[in-house]
Amino acid sequence: MQTTTIDMNLAAVEEAILGGTTARRNDTVIARGEGCWLFDTNGRRYLDLTSAQGVTMLGHCHPALSKAIAEQAQTLISCPNFLYNDVRARFAAKLTEVLPPHLSHVFLANSGAEAIDGALKFARLATGRTLAIAFRSAFHGRTVGAVSLTWEKKYREPFQPLLDVTHLPYNNLAAVEEALDESVGAVFLEIVQGEGGVNIGDGNFLRGVERLCRERGALLVIDEIQTGFGRTGRWFGFEHHGLAPDMICLAKGLGAGFPMGAIAYTDRVQDSLYPGAHGSTFGGNPLASAAGLAAIETYQADGLIERSAVMGDHFLRRLREELADVVLVRDIRGIGLMLAVELRQKAGSYLRALMEEQGVLALPAGPNVIRFLPPLTITEDEVGIGVQALRTVLQQ
Ligand SMILES: Cc1ncc(COP(=O)(O)O)c(C=O)c1O
Incomplete structure (x- = not known):
């Protein structure tokens, strides 16, 4: 209860001071990251398939x-x-x-x-x-x-x-x-x-x-x-x-x-x-x-460039297998660990559901596209979690 109050206060403080140009969610305050995962101030964890806008190629806080x-x-x-x-x-x-x-x-x-x-x-x-x-x-x-x-x-x-x-x-x-x-x-x-x-x-x-x-x-x-x-x-x-x-x-x-x-x-x-x-x-x-x-x-x-090619192929294959029968999906494409699922509808509500219901973070890329830019260190298990989460929200 106490932590939730602190969350809301911190979000409000950030919004009041820094809110001029950037739209942020006011219900989540991220406190720490490790590998592909982020943790909010309530201890909830999120699989970060954005690499914080394509940046944390080594995962969060690589030693x-x-x-x-x-x-x-x-x-x-x-x-x-x-x-x-x-x-x-x-x-x-x-x-x-x-x-x-x-x-x-x-x-x-x-x-x-x-x-x-x-x-x-x-x-x-x-x-x-x-x-x-x-x-x-x-x-x-x-x-x-x-x-x-x-x-x-x-x-x-x-x-x-x-x-x-x-x-x-x-x-x-x-x-x-x-x-x-x-x-x-x-x-x-x-x-x-x-x-x-x-x-x-x-x-x-x-x-x-x-x-x-x-x-x-x-x-x-x-x-x-x-x-x-x-x-x-x-x-x-x-x-x-x-x-x-x-x-x-x-x-x-x-x-x-x-x-x-x-x-x-x-x-x-x-x-x-x-x-x-x-x-x-x-x-x-x-x-x-x-x-x-x-x-x-x-x-x-750590051979991460080569790993990106291998894991990217794996991620793309898994997306194509798991989403093959999802009518909402117009196209699935990618190269290395830069991947996209293009929808027949706007992507915003699905991105929100991914985060809120599944604890998985992805990015938009234009109105209809869900984009994944995971760390190059992502594992097959983590790819599996992300793909299953997407399948679930797209089928609801
Ligand atoms: C292809 C490309 N060029 C330039 C930029 C701008 O970089 P920055 O946000 O560091 O100014 C970005 C940021 O997303 C980008 O993706």
């Missing part, structure tokens, strides 16, 4: 990540940006170890949108062109630069005028062929559109966009913020198609829960930069670098 953060917090949290730092150097070297060799330079930031904004600036410097191409249903974040690239009108329109961006239909190469002329500095592309509905990019389209960028002097910027670090069963989504982007934007899995972002880019981009072209007070501070280093070391040591 290696927590230890690295705790130790670094007692050693050095911030370092003057004009001095070198050993942890930042080791993190940078480790990150380039998992990037393709042509992306040998990195800018360290704090979030996905900040990485996207930096890439917009870098593309202008490298090409001298200001126009960008992005795609319908794309999501690239909500800072002024990033939201200019994002498709959804409700995020974009109240803030016009924004940057000069042409939005083209996704998976439609003819549209790119027509629009990509000498005024375009960069094409921003997701390999799988996450927020937009888990729309999987067609290989011919993605390779065609790369070819057109090369022919017409535009930079190909791949947004790997959601798809990076094993989410699709490879380190990065572009590896599925043998692409060689000029820049990639990273966040989410980069720190596996620690807030970080990054841009990785080529010599050509590097040659156009100069001290002061861009900057960030917190980007790559020692605490973030220690977290990023521990995250990548753990992906490698």
Whole structure:
């Protein structure tokens, strides 16, 4: 009884102070996480198949990540940006170890949108062109630069005028062929559109966009913020198609829960930069670098990228088996541990039932899609719990 009162008070406090831009449930206060599970202040547990918006790739509070953060917090949290730092150097070297060799330079930031904004600036410097191409249903974040690239009108329109961006239909190469002329500095592309509905990019389209960028002097910027670090069963989504982007934007899995972002880019981009072209007070501070280093070391040591491919296939197969006779389901798709069940109706009430009745957390992706972005550490038992819970709510 007492705990419930505390819950309600904490939810009300958060709502009153932080409620301006984010809609949260006012009946649940999460207190702790472990592996794929979250626990509220009443002790109820939830299977978190969202990885907290695609972030906690190692599960909640993975011991290696927590230890690295705790130790670094007692050693050095911030370092003057004009001095070198050993942890930042080791993190940078480790990150380039998992990037393709042509992306040998990195800018360290704090979030996905900040990485996207930096890439917009870098593309202008490298090409001298200001126009960008992005795609319908794309999501690239909500800072002024990033939201200019994002498709959804409700995020974009109240803030016009924004940057000069042409939005083209996704998976439609003819549209790119027509629009990509000498005024375009960069094409921003997701390999799988996450927020937009888990729309999987067609290989011919993605390779065609790369070819057109090369022919017409535009930079190909791949947004790997959601798809990076094993989410699709490879380190990065572009590896599925043998692409060689000029820049990639990273966040989410980069720190596996620690807030970080990054841009990785080529010599050509590097040659156009100069001290002061861009900057960030917190980007790559020692605490973030220690977290990023521990995250990548753990992906490698525990074989989690390969595991994502295997568990993703298993999850997709189980969804297809268990939901085969559910008429409400229009489509089931996925790549690695980025999975979607598209419904013939709006997904909101089913997502609510999943949480309230089954204790399972999933995400929307557009109005009709239920999206799963579980930690790469998810077990077969946990996949089974999630799939059965979904079957139950969809059959009610
Ligand atoms: C593909 C993609 N790009 C950019 C972003 C923005 O990242 P952030 O919320 O860290 O600014 C997101 C966040 O969901 C994303 O999924």
